[in-house]
Amino acid sequence: MKGKKVKRLIAVALATAMTVTMFPGITPENAGASRVKAASTVTNENLLKNPSFEEATPFTAHSEQNQNNKTGNWFYFQNSVKKEKGNAHSGEWSASLEKANDALEQDIPNLQKGATYKVSVWAKNTNPSGVKAYLCVKSYGGSEKKVPITSGDYKKYEVEFVYTGDNSGKNTRTAIWVEQANTGNVYVDDWSFTIASDLKSLSVENGTLTAEYNEDYTGKMSSGDFDFSFTSSLESEKAEKLTITEEKVNGKILTMKFAPIKKEPVEQKITVTATYKPKKQPLVVDFTVASSGETVTEAKLVGISAENGKVIGNLDVVPTIAPVKKDFVLEYKINDGAFTKAEVKEFTYDKANQNVALTFDKISSAIDEKKVTVKVSYKNVAKTAQFVVKLGSGVKYYVDATKGKDTNDGTSPEKAWKSIDRVNKEVFQPGDEILFKAGEEWTGALKPQGSGVEGAPIVIASYGEGAKPLLKPGKDWKNSHMDIANKVVSSPTVNNVITFFNQEYWEVRDLELYDPTYSQNAQTRVFRRGINVSAEDAGDLRYFKFDNLTIHGFRGPNDNDGKSSGGIIMTVTTNRYDASKRVRTAIHDISVTNCEMYDLGRSGINFISPWTTRKGDEWNKYGRFDYVGKGEWKPYENFRLSNNTIYNIDGDGTIVDGCKNAVVDHNTVYRTVLNCWYGVGLFNWNSDNTVFEYNEVYEASPSDALLGAGDGQGIEIDALNKNTLVQYNYLHNNAGGIFMWCCTATLRGFNGIYRYNISQNDGAKHGVIDWREGHEGSMAYNNTIYLDDSVKREWLKNGYTGGKSDAKFWNNIVVNRGEMHATNFNEQEIDYERNIFVGFDAVPSNDETVIQEDPMFVAEGTGGKGIDSLKGYKLQENSPAIDAGINIENNGGKDYYGTLLSDGKTDIGAAEYVKVKPEEPEKPQKPEQPEKPEKPEQPEKPEQPQKPNKPNTQQTKPQTQNESIKTADVSPIIPMMIVSIMALGVVVFLTMKRKNNQ
Ligand SMILES: [Ca+2]
Ligand SMILES: [Ca+2]
Ligand SMILES: [Ca+2]
Missing domain, CATH: 2.160.20 (Pectate Lyase C-like)
Known part of the structure; x- marks a missing residue:
């Protein structure tokens, strides 16, 4: 016994996997100098909570609030779903369902995209001809899977599925559901929801990886089924490939050798990330390499250079422990303002050049040019650098459905992105433009992130020649x-x-x-x-x-x-x-x-x-x-x-x-x-x-x-x-x-x-x-x-x-x-x-x-x-309508044709008569630049004092009611002030004219 750590083999994203907790009762190894080998093992786990109903936890009721999130326990729909003592497959407790629409549900979040999962339950149906019930799995990316529960005695029912990740943000749900019910009960017990793997476990120590396959596995066992990489705690953000040099099969055990990791001046934790390719199953194991006892080298920040969105920091030496993102504090100030902390988006360490690169959200310059001072702190040393953000310095992103690639940076037509999905991942900044290529076509929901600011909106438009970009x-x-x-x-x-x-x-x-x-x-x-x-x-x-x-x-x-x-x-x-x-x-x-x-x-x-x-x-x-x-x-x-x-x-x-x-x-x-x-x-x-x-x-x-x-x-x-x-x-x-x-x-x-x-x-x-x-x-x-x-x-x-x-x-x-x-x-x-x-x-x-x-x-x-x-509704010169109307104040000052109501004697109808030279054209309306509309005026009411109220004697007709x-059922919205739109338009126009400073 080598004091192995045991981890559950889990099917979640790697970041989560690396923080997995140990089984109770297993003591994590002390990183003492006496230990030569350290190792860990992962095994499969049941992802469902309370799978055997022996736990004290009562079921949770379905409600509006939890209908899309039923994690961590069983949720019941309808009171006839019960936890019951008796009728158990094992232990004392089972769950019982009996009425139509009874459902017992549990959601499993964070499944691994592309991995195969297996859900099983032991179940029996006391009246298969009268009670139609199903084991169901849904929201995994495909259509719902259902297996009818028809056995009078306990039998294991199973559903296998591949999690595609395309489940509209919902958790994958497993359930027992009763479709119709006549006298009878369905009992369920001993659930299991695991990744469907050929592996029983994977373990590692320095120099050796050991995969144990399931007893019933009959396929070939080979290191070719795995991708391995590792990180050292000395440079935890840099993964390196782990090369297998030798392998051996013995029964269901595959042993794979790799070059042992060398000792360094400080103890290292080596985290090995594996993918078992036939099932796309991620596995994370780790081991410890003891310190060599040599002197530790520390580095100092000697200077930085900065541009909008990125800072490079130079180190004096290569440190023993590689710098990581959290070692750095990034702040900036605009003009003479105070320093404020900025989030570091991406961090890279270039060991060969002894420098680090930190990126941050670009600073927009919507209204004024800005002088930005960036400050980077590392191990109690701070350095500063400056750059200028010019007016309207947004980034243009290009999207080309045919020639683009989502791995491009998108900032030129040659390096255009391809898909709506890629556009949706970016958080856009004020002044940015998202340009779709003319003549191209996309299908999908565009949900662009970010907001502009006054004077620097974010623009979605097109580039190139041809038909408008088509979005479906x-x-x-x-x-x-x-x-x-x-x-x-x-x-x-x-x-x-x-x-x-x-x-x-x-x-x-x-x-x-x-x-x-x-x-x-x-x-x-x-x-x-x-x-x-x-x-x-x-x-x-x-x-x-x-x-x-x-x-x-x-x-x-x-x-x-x-x-x-x-x-x-x-x-x-x-x-x-x-x-x-x-x-x-x-x-x-x-x-x-x-x-x-x-x-x-x-x-x-x-x-x-x-x-x-x-x-x-x-x-x-x-x-x-x-x-x-x-x-x-x-x-x-x-x-x-x-x-x-x-x-x-x-x-x-x-x-x-x-x-x-x-x-x-x-x-x-x-x-x-x-x-x-x-x-x-x-x-x-x-x-x-x-x-x-x-x-x-x-x-x-x-x-x-x-x-x-x-x-x-x-x-x-x-x-x-x-x-x-x-x-x-x-x-x-x-x-x-x-x-x-x-x-x-x-x-x-x-x-x-x-x-x-x-x-x-x-x-x-x-x-x-x-x-x-x-x-x-x-x-x-x-x-x-x-x-x-x-x-x-x-x-x-x-x-x-x-x-x-x-x-x-x-x-x-x-x-x-x-x-x-x-x-x-x-x-x-x-x-x-x-x-x-x-x-x-x-x-x-x-x-x-x-x-x-x-x-x-x-x-x-x-x-x-x-x-x-x-023009046919203008008046002829002897029309009885001329000058025959009531003068109404605040009447807008002009007629339908734009003729000013200037003679003080209002005509009847929409045309005010003026004697014009025969071919003088009317002032055309200008559709593209409508005048600033007046606010509606109050109608004048001098001649007709308001009538006293009278009782309402007539029922509204049914039509009125309908209308x-x-x-x-319509609801609200909002309009804008023309003046401010035009003002914004000018600023935007200016913004567009400036070259961005990329
Ligand atoms: Ca039980
Ligand atoms: Ca008149
Ligand atoms: Ca009258």
């Missing part, structure tokens, strides 16, 4: 929870091509994101998105710019829950269980510009958040306000949606939900509501200060739409909004109607204004206008509406009679050339004034100045595609 989704995965439709859904299955979580300052541009499963997903329950910007309990996050992207094919559920799927979806969540960890969170300064988005699910773009509850008496004016989330309203501020084309959408083109200061301008949105019950082109919900302007929206709810295709207006002002401006838009051929204020008595809205829009040939499934109760300060003024004879229309379908309204319909032109059912103008709610109504049998009785003469358009009905195609629910 990888496998689905589950999130723990998601807030949707004002409720929380557990374990939703999701799939995003690009995911951000609790990050900020990113730009993504010039890519195509495409989900080829579009056509098969009309009914899916998977929430698929091109991009998901997510956050949880992170407070205020800022700046995501999405520009020049093509996003198509991403679908999700086509009900209200599915509103959190589609093109670009923002999702805020909060801790489900621990209220003390909840932090009101929102993502600000998101912009989407110049993108083409089509063939998408329930939402082109949407915002979700649990922070939805509005406070203030106004929300409760008519009844209990019951739209509540986890907490107080926390809007996504400064969202900008500009110059995009969005079409073929199952639901809504874009929902501005839970936003403050959102601007939606110069977009073309068409063919929406294709596959859902209620939807529109664009709308807002629970948002303040939303501007929709210069958009063209058409063909909402087209005739080939599926399901209900209800609502179907172009741009809708929904509930819980304050200050919405819908202006200068071109709405046409939307089946639902033109205007909708979709509130209820308790889901209220304030100051929703439609002005200076032109509508041509919109339908009227919900009436030409749909003005629900609960709104305050709502107005439609100076709009031009032209209706041809293509469909029969009804003026007002969902008028309400609550008598609480101050709604105003002023200065509008409505020309009807078809069949119009207009018996209800709901004058008790809506004040009509100074409108032109043509083609109506009846006109509103409270429009004291109503005009029923032809407004004399230049050429009615001639609008085509594009917001500039509407409210529809909108209620």
Whole structure:
């Protein structure tokens, strides 16, 4: 007996293996000089806890908190799973299951990728024809393995599997599960979960490795089955190959000789790392080499040199004990600041050159140039060096799916990375760029790490010539929870091509994101998105710019829950269980510009958040306000949606939900509501200060739409909004109607204004206008509406009679050339004034100045595609609309065409007449540089004092209810200030122009 140490042979990562504990009762060897040989042995171990049920530990109950982590004990699902005295296979105790869905489960973490494992259990089934039960193994990377337990007497059941590591971060689970049960029990006992090895043990002493094979092993025994390397404690970070010089087989024992490790001035611990290749099994053993008694040499740090991200330290001599990472302290200071400690990322020791290299996260220089002083300390000696970080010194990383290699450093097109996986491993720094090669294609979930800072975002873009880099989704995965439709859904299955979580300052541009499963997903329950910007309990996050992207094919559920799927979806969540960890969170300064988005699910773009509850008496004016989330309203501020084309959408083109200061301008949105019950082109919900302007929206709810295709207006002002401006838009051929204020008595809205829009040939499934109760300060003024004879229309379908309204319909032109059912103008709610109504049998009785003469358009009905195609709705010089309107303060100052409202005499309709020289062109709108939008003004209310409240006498129609629910399930998001975007843009531009200092 040589005083052997015995270690369990374990199947975990090497780092873990090296810290394995000794079996009780075995005393670690004293490193005394008298000891000549030291050795250790590893043997297999059962990875399950409490495998025989003889232990005193009771089972743990399944709960929401532990459902994905059942390590260290058995967990039961349902009370009928019991630990039972009797019916044991050995000892006294067994476990018993009897009801359908009974399950007894245990998870094993940290398995070794590529290794083969074997799970076994002794089990019996007292009624195999009535009780269907299985030994199961899942989350190992392949599909679940199940073995039925059918024996009436105890029998050993086994499952073998290879752990692939591709298990979505879950622990591998073994379980007994009862699928169906009639009278009877399943008893289990004596579990085993081990690596499936041919080896019984491996041991080492200086010069000899001994492998003992299992008794039933019949294969060849050879050192060729092993890879060996070793490290000495004198240089523990440098592994060397261990060469076998001689080998011998005797029975089941393979003895392998190697050159003994020489003595050094201090005692060494030699750690041998082996891989048994047939089973990819890692084995770690060690032994001690005594000191030679010679004098120990120590080294001193004599100087350092530094660049951004790396320091080289020079030593005066080669020390006996090689320096290691923890011997060094790395600090730096910026300009004249104080030294702060920096984490050493990689450490290398170059013995031949007597130096060490330490790397650290690069310091970014987002705003100013920085002078950095680095200090390295080793054995009480500190040395310093300096370098300068230039403005915007980010690193460009290149990704090439064909010619790249993940072992490259990625920093040039010649040394590009290859895969999404490699990109996901890097933690990016402010100013860095991730460039995908044009014309190439990737499949997989991109989850880039890191955040930029103001002025130095991290950019994802393309390089080279050709088509936009194409990114397609990888496998689905589950999130723990998601807030949707004002409720929380557990374990939703999701799939995003690009995911951000609790990050900020990113730009993504010039890519195509495409989900080829579009056509098969009309009914899916998977929430698929091109991009998901997510956050949880992170407070205020800022700046995501999405520009020049093509996003198509991403679908999700086509009900209200599915509103959190589609093109670009923002999702805020909060801790489900621990209220003390909840932090009101929102993502600000998101912009989407110049993108083409089509063939998408329930939402082109949407915002979700649990922070939805509005406070203030106004929300409760008519009844209990019951739209509540986890907490107080926390809007996504400064969202900008500009110059995009969005079409073929199952639901809504874009929902501005839970936003403050959102601007939606110069977009073309068409063919929406294709596959859902209620939807529109664009709308807002629970948002303040939303501007929709210069958009063209058409063909909402087209005739080939599926399901209900209800609502179907172009741009809708929904509930819980304050200050919405819908202006200068071109709405046409939307089946639902033109205007909708979709509130209820308790889901209220304030100051929703439609002005200076032109509508041509919109339908009227919900009436030409749909003005629900609960709104305050709502107005439609100076709009031009032209209706041809293509469909029969009804003026007002969902008028309400609550008598609480101050709604105003002023200065509008409505020309009807078809069949119009207009018996209800709901004058008790809506004040009509100074409108032109043509083609109506009846006109509103409270429009004291109503005009029923032809407004004399230049050429009615001639609008085509594009917001500039509407010259036909200008007025001829003898139009009765000229100077005939009410002057309204804060009216935006210009008409649909940009003509200033400067004559002090407002015309009726969306066109202000000016006598122009014949061919003077109108000022074109500039889609790529929209003007800074004004904040919505308060509508003036001087002429119409608010009516007293009247009792609400009419029930809301069921449709209203549905629509409210529809909108209620959307959640929050955030817009950004234009000025700050432009400022950032300038800085970013400058940043890009600087060469990085690599
Ligand atoms: Ca037992
Ligand atoms: Ca009136
Ligand atoms: Ca005028």
